[in-house]
Amino acid sequence: MEKALNITIQATTNKLGALHASQLVYLLVSIQPPAEFQQTRTSLNICLVIDRSTSMREERLDQVKAAAALILEKLTPSDTLSVISFSDRAEVVVPNSPVTNRTLLMARVQSIQASGGTEIYQGLAMGMQELAKYLGKQGISHLVLLTDGHTYGDAGQCIELAQRAASRSIGISALGIGTEWNDQFLDALVAPSGGQSAYIDDPNRILDLLQERIKGLGAAYAHNLRILPHFPDNVNVISAFKTAPFAQPLSLTSKGINIGALEGGHTLAILLEVNIPPSSAGETLVLPLGIVADIPQFHLQNQEFTTQFMLNIVSGHPLAEPPNDLVEAVQVLNLYRMSEKAWQEIETGHLDKATKRMERLTTRLFEAGYHQLAQNARQETELLEKQGTISLEGRKKLKYGTRALITPKNMPLEE
Amino acid sequence: MTTCPECGHQEKSGALFCSECGRFLLDERLKPQAKPNAPPTFNRAGSQFDTGKHPNLHTKEFKYRPPFAENLPPPPPNLVGLELGPEVEVQPIIFIVPNSGRRIRLELRDEITIGRSDPASSTLPALDLARDNGAQLGVSRSHALIQKVDRGVTIMDLGSTNGTYLNNYRLPPDLPYALRSGDEVRFSHLLVHIFFG
């Protein structure tokens, strides 16, 4: 049997100068299905958890309903679907069942009415119960949260739930509509399972994103992927970032880094920032990397594939000539982090620092050719100078805009 | 440790970019090129005018470098002896003025005059920088000229009071210099990004 996963590692360098201080190496790990694999469609166990709080005004809710209707069209009788709506409490709109009677399902979805507050935990918990009915019987279980608001007081519970979900191989994606929702919360919610959080500025885009997600999941070749860095002592992964098929910060846990699903026809790429301890010339650092995955068509569960990267420690200052892809990924990650830092500075009242950082970010975005984002950043900088804050919309455009730059196909279009 | 040459921030060895100011920390040659991430109107046509001798336009800051720094490097080579790309019929040129956020698209048939309008003297340049605070920033009424020539596009300072800077090099007046998509041009203190459509 051909190897069931193709894994390649690119690094900023494979020769490091011996130093008394620690240093950084960036690794770009690319994972692909084998060259000849059967593209089969995986059956799906999907739960839509829909925010129906008052703020989901008619237009938003209508768009969500329309998107749900079209998603129904994409699902087959071998898939199962449930729909939950929530405000201060949650209701099962459609109990989890095979997608056989679309008309009936749609009528139920249409009945959702907006009213009340936003308590996401109730919705998630009920969604998990529904998914559990077909868990393991279906290829992929995934919960999609659609919300436009902050949750109150239960954020911690939500994150714990997301962690439990990940340990049971249930993925979570979160689509934030409008500008009020808390992006840090949604990022944290999807991180345990390596899912996607996205910003929807135009309700018409709900369908696109949802469709893309469902399509990607249905075409998954492998899922529940996890990176296990079996690195020597003192060699640590400092941060991990998914760069393809969509850009998403990842969280590091004691059980490795959950990176989600490997969708057919796509590369799954992860950028790792690795800290190398002080080392002496002549040493060779071997960095073994395990990728754990479930691959249904080979009946593999929790199968680990290993590869390794070798780093030679030499004397002097060897010239690093990192591959272009890698430099660009790191560049965008750095831009993204600059915008995150500026936001933190605003939130903690360091406005001068934030303004300066935003100015620099504007310069860098222009320099890198991201003119639309640079314009956004410039406008927000002015707002910051005048009003001492940046707009929620501006922040989200910048955050999800810089993030999306990392994924070449998602490059935003200029006017 | 690596010290950022621009802001002085200390980064671990091996860092590629300054986490404070975003500056690229390795050899400039390895720096990523600006992304042609735009639809056709924004495509960088720069490569077709690439002389290989022109200074790297992406290494220049437009914001923090004092515009009239002493000891400027010598100006870029002028057109004499330069190989440019093939002639293009009508070249749309896009000007982006970060200062005002304006984006102006003009067709380059023969030439585009640049300056600031002035009611008193009835000057009306094709690219009027009066709206971008040009008067306060020292733009002359008749400041510079972009021309289509048979081997590409040139820019020429028209003897302006405060000068025209092409990628931070001050152009001597009345001499045409090769202009490429992606170039940064400063008319006195006013920075403009120029792209060929």
Ligand SMILES: [Zn+2]
């Ligand atoms: Zn710096």
